[in-house]
Amino acid sequence: MIAYFIPPEKLGTPPMSDSPWELLPTASNHAQSLDGLYILLTAVTGISFVLVIGTMFYFMWKYKMKSEDDKTSPLTHNGKLEFAWSAIPAIFLMVFFVWGELDFVKLSSPPADSIDIHVTGQKWYWTFEYPGRPVAATTEVEDGEIAPLLVVPKGQAVRLTMTSKDVIHSFYIPAFRVKKDVVPGRYTYVWFEATELGDFPVFCTEYCGDEHSSMLAVVRVVEPEDYKAEVAAATTLEQGEGESLEQFGEKVYKAFACNSCHNTDATRKVGPGFGGLYGKSENLADGSSVEADENYIRESIMEPNAKIVAGYTPQMPSFAGQINDEQLNALIAYIKSLK
Amino acid sequence: MSDDKNHEAVEPSYLTAKKGLMSWLITVDHKRIGLMYLAATMFFFLVAGLLAIALRTELFTGQQDFMSAQTYNKVFTLHGAIMVFLFIIPSVPAAMGNFVLPLMLGAKDVAFPKLNLLSFYIYCIAAIMLVMTLLLGSLDTGWTFYTPYSKSTGSAVIMATMGAFVAGFSSILTGLNFVVTVHKMRAPGMTWNRMPLMIWALYATALIQIMATPVLAITLFLLIIERTLNIGIFDPAMGGDPVLYQHFFWFYSHPAVYIMILPGFGIISEIITVHSRKHIFGYRAIAMSSVAIAVISFIVWGHHMFVSGQSELAGVVFSFLTFAVAVPTAIKVFSWVATLYGGSIRYTTPMWYGLVFLWTFTIGGLTGVYLGTLSVDVHLHETYFVVAHFHYVMVGGTVVAFLGGLYHWWPKFFGRMYNETAGKISALLVFIGFNMTFLTQFFLGHQGMPRRYYAYLPEYEVMHQVSTIGSWILALGLFTVLGTLVMALKNGERAPANPWKAVSLEWQTASPPIEHNFHMTPRVTGSPYDFPEIDKSAGAHH
Numbered sequence: 001m002i003a004y005f006i007p008p009e010k011l012g013t014p015p016m017s018d019s020p021w022e023l024l025p026t027a028s029n030h031a032q033s034l035d036g037l038y039i040l041l042t043a044v045t046g047i048s049f050v051l052v053i054g055t056m057f058y059f060m061w062k063y064k065m066k067s068e069d070d071k072t073s074p075l076t077h078n079g080k081l082e083f084a085w086s087a088i089p090a091i092f093l094m095v096f097f098v099w100g101e102l103d104f105v106k107l108s109s110p111p112a113d114s115i116d117i118h119v120t121g122q123k124w125y126w127t128f129e130y131p132g133r134p135v136a137a138t139t140e141v142e143d144g145e146i147a148p149l150l151v152v153p154k155g156q157a158v159r160l161t162m163t164s165k166d167v168i169h170s171f172y173i174p175a176f177r178v179k180k181d182v183v184p185g186r187y188t189y190v191w192f193e194a195t196e197l198g199d200f201p202v203f204c205t206e207y208c209g210d211e212h213s214s215m216l217a218v219v220r221v222v223e224p225e226d227y228k229a230e231v232a233a234a235t236t237l238e239q240g241e242g243e244s245l246e247q248f249g250e251k252v253y254k255a256f257a258c259n260s261c262h263n264t265d266a267t268r269k270v271g272p273g274f275g276g277l278y279g280k281s282e283n284l285a286d287g288s289s290v291e292a293d294e295n296y297i298r299e300s301i302m303e304p305n306a307k308i309v310a311g312y313t314p315q316m317p318s319f320a321g322q323i324n325d326e327q328l329n330a331l332i333a334y335i336k337s338l339k
Numbered sequence: 340m341s342d343d344k345n346h347e348a349v350e351p352s353y354l355t356a357k358k359g360l361m362s363w364l365i366t367v368d369h370k371r372i373g374l375m376y377l378a379a380t381m382f383f384f385l386v387a388g389l390l391a392i393a394l395r396t397e398l399f400t401g402q403q404d405f406m407s408a409q410t411y412n413k414v415f416t417l418h419g420a421i422m423v424f425l426f427i428i429p430s431v432p433a434a435m436g437n438f439v440l441p442l443m444l445g446a447k448d449v450a451f452p453k454l455n456l457l458s459f460y461i462y463c464i465a466a467i468m469l470v471m472t473l474l475l476g477s478l479d480t481g482w483t484f485y486t487p488y489s490k491s492t493g494s495a496v497i498m499a500t501m502g503a504f505v506a507g508f509s510s511i512l513t514g515l516n517f518v519v520t521v522h523k524m525r526a527p528g529m530t531w532n533r534m535p536l537m538i539w540a541l542y543a544t545a546l547i548q549i550m551a552t553p554v555l556a557i558t559l560f561l562l563i564i565e566r567t568l569n570i571g572i573f574d575p576a577m578g579g580d581p582v583l584y585q586h587f588f589w590f591y592s593h594p595a596v597y598i599m600i601l602p603g604f605g606i607i608s609e610i611i612t613v614h615s616r617k618h619i620f621g622y623r624a625i626a627m628s629s630v631a632i633a634v635i636s637f638i639v640w641g642h643h644m645f646v647s648g649q650s651e652l653a654g655v656v657f658s659f660l661t662f663a664v665a666v667p668t669a670i671k672v673f674s675w676v677a678t679l680y681g682g683s684i685r686y687t688t689p690m691w692y693g694l695v696f697l698w699t700f701t702i703g704g705l706t707g708v709y710l711g712t713l714s715v716d717v718h719l720h721e722t723y724f725v726v727a728h729f730h731y732v733m734v735g736g737t738v739v740a741f742l743g744g745l746y747h748w749w750p751k752f753f754g755r756m757y758n759e760t761a762g763k764i765s766a767l768l769v770f771i772g773f774n775m776t777f778l779t780q781f782f783l784g785h786q787g788m789p790r791r792y793y794a795y796l797p798e799y800e801v802m803h804q805v806s807t808i809g810s811w812i813l814a815l816g817l818f819t820v821l822g823t824l825v826m827a828l829k830n831g832e833r834a835p836a837n838p839w840k841a842v843s844l845e846w847q848t849a850s851p852p853i854e855h856n857f858h859m860t861p862r863v864t865g866s867p868y869d870f871p872e873i874d875k876s877a878g879a880h881h
């Protein structure tokens with residue numbers, strides 16, 4: 001249940017293709033058939049465009065006014081021609097429809113033996129939970145930033161069960177050609193079989209507020225035999241050796257994306273800044289005030305709506321059940337250290 | 340064709356018949372109301388256009404440059420909301436349509452002139468409400484107001500949705516007025532089959548406005564109720580259904596796409612015929628396809644929701660119906676191109692815009708086929724491909740047609756000719772700028788670049804830069820349009836009553852027209868596309 005919202009330039013996934021007109025990597029079972037259809041569409045629409053616009057250019061040249069008293073053709077309609085140009089496009093359209101439909105049905109039917117991974121979207125990060133693992137999967141990307149990580153084995157079907165904690169998001173892996181809205185209050189599903197090793201970007205494609213552009217993640221396709229070890233490595237958040245409590249706290253802070261709403265100095269963002277918070281007397285929305293001690297900070301994280309800071313709206317999600325005691329202690333130590 | 344009868348010159352035009360500001364503010368003359376709409380919609384086009392340039396400039400690099408994330412989100416929301424509700428929807432029907440519809444019908448005015456003025460003031464109130472959100476400072480939902488996001492964000496949402504709600508009433512009243520006018524006020528001899536295609540297009544649009552807009556109003560009203568009274572309708576936290584909102588919203592907003600584009604089709608049918616001296620090819624097919632589009636447009640809304648979590652079966656049905664709309668649209672494009680055949684093409688500025696329209700709208704239509712295809716849409720949905728597609732339809736289609744219409748009817752509006760060379764330069768700049776801006780975005784889209792991002796991965800930077808430079812050229816082209824039209828008013832040559840030698844009725848009266856349009860009710864004896872140049876002896880059937 002740890003993750004982080006991350007500026008796009010720091011995601012660090014290798015470019016998906018070398019030039020803008022190239023197709024994306026065919027990194028999943030869905031990509032190949034889709035690309036075939038995409039190429040067919042491009043060929044048919046491209047030829048149609050050339051025919052229509054070519055005819056237009058030809059007429060533009062041929063029937064340019066020669067003199068004011070040119071005579072023009074009395075043609076007003078032609079039943080056969082009109083039938084032909086209604087029927088022929090209709091045939092092509094049916095081909096596209098059927099092909100698209102068949103692939104769409106496949107996209108919606110995960111095999112029974114798929115690996116299940118739980119995905120949660122929330123402003124503005126993804127959480128990838130693996131059964132039996134204590135924390136969500138993350139990876140360190142550029143400049144020490146931490147990004148949510150989806151580890152999947154190559155050649156095995158994976159099914160994502162997705163929901164949102166706040167507004168609608170949409171889960172999109174361009175390299176896999178899969179996308180599905182992630183809706184609060186219900187589950188939606190995406191499935192795929194990765195076919196190419198490597199790191200690929202994950203985007204949020206349903207507008208969800210301030211940091212929508214930074215609601216990114218990495219999907220990492222690994223060999224099936226490395227899968228277990230990679231998942232284990234990605235789902236551990238513990239105090240490292242030689243790491244101070246505050247340093248670990250900072251990691252936790254980033255991992256749970258507190259910085260998407262809070263600044264580490266005293267300036268306001270979605271929520272109040274933390275600089276100089278500890279020990280000061282905080283005014284609350286109900287007119288009372290409270291001293292910002294350890295208990296208050298703990299309560300603010302676990303039950304954020306219990307006390308609302310004056311001038312703010314109750315937007316903070318609860319982290320109860322997500323942050324364990326060690327992590328919480330480190331987090332509080334870190335907030336205390338911010339001046 | 341000799342229409343400069345002497346007594347017409349002595350009677351003052353609608354512009355000079357009454358004087359003073361009040362004579363405009365309380366006018367019930369459809370021409371003056373049309374011009375007031377024109378001024379207002381052009382103003383909002385400028386505002387929303389400048390916002391677009393700001394957005395494109397921010398996107399010149401992948402990082403955040405001069406706008407914060409919040410600012411970017413507010414700017415794209417306002418850009419979309421103003422363009423859709425205050426510019427595109429009213430631009431052709433309410434501004435241009437108001438002016439030309441009664442003239443083309445040979446009528447003295449619309450059926451309900453006072454109601455017409457009321458629509459204009461309702462529109463103004465809506466505009467003020469939408470602009471007020473700027474002061475309230477927190478509208479960042481996108482023009483679609485999706486729930487539950489629109490429930491959780493700042494309070495300006497209520498004001499904005501109220502604005503869109505009120506704008507809807509203006510739209511409904513204009514639609515109602517037009518439908519009655521077309522049914523009741525056609526000149527003697529103007530059978531349905533002798534109506535100019537512009538009228539057919541405005542008629543089909545008006546039908547959609549009357550039938551679809553109430554659904555938007557109800558939807559926005561439910562949104563407001565949910566927010567103010569805390570009744571769970573769309574918000575899952577209160578037992579509502581957020582996807583239901585999308586169904587309601589698109590049930591209006593897909594037909595609304597045709598409210599935006601059908602009038603543009605009408606303009607193009609007029610321009611292409613008049614400036615190539617040809618009868619329209621396939622009159623009946625074009626007229627009927629407008630009506631067919633109007634009807635089918637009500638049952639395709641789900642194609643905006645293929646990945647929303649609606650049932651797979653619904654997705655399949657909506658995809659099928661969407662392809663069904665593609666056919667009448669294709670028929671129109673083919674018919675316009677075929678109209679050029681055997682013509683005598685005059686390369687006037689309106690004609691250039693007509694030809695630019697054929698280019699851009701064809702691209703807009705063809706790329707729609709990608710998005711109607713289920714599996715392909717899963718990949719392209721909510722990426723720049725969609726952004727490029729709808730700008731090709733809305734800007735490359737409606738706005739280009741609107742500009743062509745402005746040049747075409749400007750002499751009729753004001754009795755002044757514009758400068759042809761400057762007009763053609765504007766068309767060239769718009770063509771280059773527009774295609775540079777949006778063609779690149781198809782590539783961004785198929786590469787996976789999501790929309791509504793203020794910062795993006797480095798691999799998308801080159802295409803974004805080409806697009807941004809294109810948007811500056813487009814802006815230059817649009818300012819050239821403004822320049823040529825304003826200059827025409829100041830020192831343009833006096834326009835004759837019928838500079839294009841057109842046959843439809845609006846050209847059979849003075850430029851600018853007299854207050855009551857016609858001295859004597861005109862009689863219609865044939866098709867509006869029966870030009871004197873047409874060689875009747877050539878033997879093709881009618």
Ligand SMILES: [Cu+2]
Pocket residue numbers: 169170204205206207208209212213215
């Ligand atoms: Cu998002």
Ligand SMILES: [Cu+2]
Pocket residue numbers: 592593596639640642643
């Ligand atoms: Cu639609």
